[in-house]
Amino acid sequence: MGFGQSPFPVHPLIREALAVNAGQNMYLPSAGLPELRELSRHYLSEKFGFNADDFKTVVGPGSKELIYDIQLAVEGDLLLPIPSWVSYAPQAVLIGDPIIKIPATMSDNYHITAESLEKAIVVARQKGMNPKKLNINYPNNPSGLTMPQSRLEQIAQVCRKQGILVISDEIYELVNYQQNHASIAKFYPEGTIVTSGLSKHLSLGGYRLGVAFVPKALNSIYAAMIGIASETWSAVSAPIQFASLKTFENEPVVEDYINTCTKIHSIISSYVRDGLISLGIKYPVLEGAFYLYPNFGAFRDQLFEKDVKTSEQLAMHLLDKIQVATLPGTAFGDALENLALRLANCDFEGKIALNYYIEHPGCSPESLVNACCPKIKLARQRLGNILTTSNRSICL
Ligand SMILES: Cc1ncc(COP(=O)(O)O)c(C=O)c1O
DSSP: OOOOOOOOOOOHHHHHHHHHTTTOOSOOOTTOOHHHHHHHHHHHHHHHTOOGGGEEEEEESSHHHHHHHHHHHSOSEEEEEESOOTTHHHHHHHHTOOEEEEEOOGGGTTSOOHHHHHHHHHHHHHTTOOEEEEEEESSOTTTOOOOOHHHHHHHHHHHHHHTOEEEEEOTTTTSBTTSOOOOGGGTOGGGEEEEEESTTTTOOGGGOOEEEEEEGGGHHHHHHHHHHHHHTTOSOOHHHHHHHGGGGSOOHHHHHHHHHHHHHHHHHHHHHHHHHHHTTOOOOOOOBTTEEOOBOGGGHHHHHHTTOOSHHHHHHHHHHHHOOOOEEGGGGTOOTTSOBEEEEOOOSOHHHHHHHHHHSTTOOHHHHHHHHOHHHHHHHHHHHHHEETTTTEEOO
8 A cells, every 4th residue: 555556558549549640750849749738737727717818737747847947947935735646845844945834734624724824824924934935746746635615725825915826736637536627727827727637537657758737927937947848857647648648639438538547446445444434543535646644643553563653653663563565644734642544455457457347337345455455455354353442452
């Protein structure tokens, strides 16, 4: 449960498009293939409620590199929800930008609120800091939870009032279980850079193709981003860019594939959540991506007896005793003593799961997991064996 990689096979139409474009051997513009810039922006903006004409696109080698590019191009201190995805903080450290942490609790679905954001900005300014940019990510890694439009609208209002640029990481927008994703760019088009890509909903992490939509009003940031692209990665691989056109064409068979993969993620992640709930660990209903961020604080006393006092020790303990790999909360910026772990629910054979689900639509989570996800099943069983709430004690 360590690595968050969607395991489904490449869709045949995309595979074919890549083969057809193997001969594309010329450098492309640093901002990306013009048709791809246009198509990706229209595809995602029409689905998620912002106006394509307000933005310009940068194509990069994955959204991770684009987020780094944005952080580098936008000077100032970074506002960061805690927990948040593992790479935002190290990127800010590499650039030398100070980080302002905003705690996000389970009662708020592990997302910031307008109030917590505004308070963090005001307090940071009182301390002489210079908050300028905010990273948000929904559906979220590590929590598997997203934000309703009302919350996005309130956050947008605070950012507009306080002059904060939003870096909106929407890489899991199509792995949204209720298919109700909306972008904050809808409410704050002049101050939001949206990032996305192919890695999650199409299981194409290895293709390394990401997109960033930058408001036309922020032309100097766009120019800086292209400058960084030109001096570093030059341009994303041409065959990959040409093949990627297929992913933004609204092809019905590709859309069906995305929806089916998302459905399978939702079933498997909910199966893992059910296992935690049966152990007495509280967790909100999952909304997207393929992760959970449970807190094992209820077992603190018993874990202390095993000399397990931090999330890092807990992750090592589980690896050592039951061979279940997880990521400790510290990787997501959490305090060491907070016994939170991220569980990634994607260690299964995607091809087998896809075929099974197509043959058994509406199958029960148990039948899908029994047939296709032996490691997920084993991990849930072993977590259940090592933790029990009958007397809130550890069995080992
Ligand atoms: C929240 C989040 N953002 C961005 C990325 C980077 O995705 P990529 O660089 O493959 O587009 C990941 C990948 O794990 C992620 O989980």
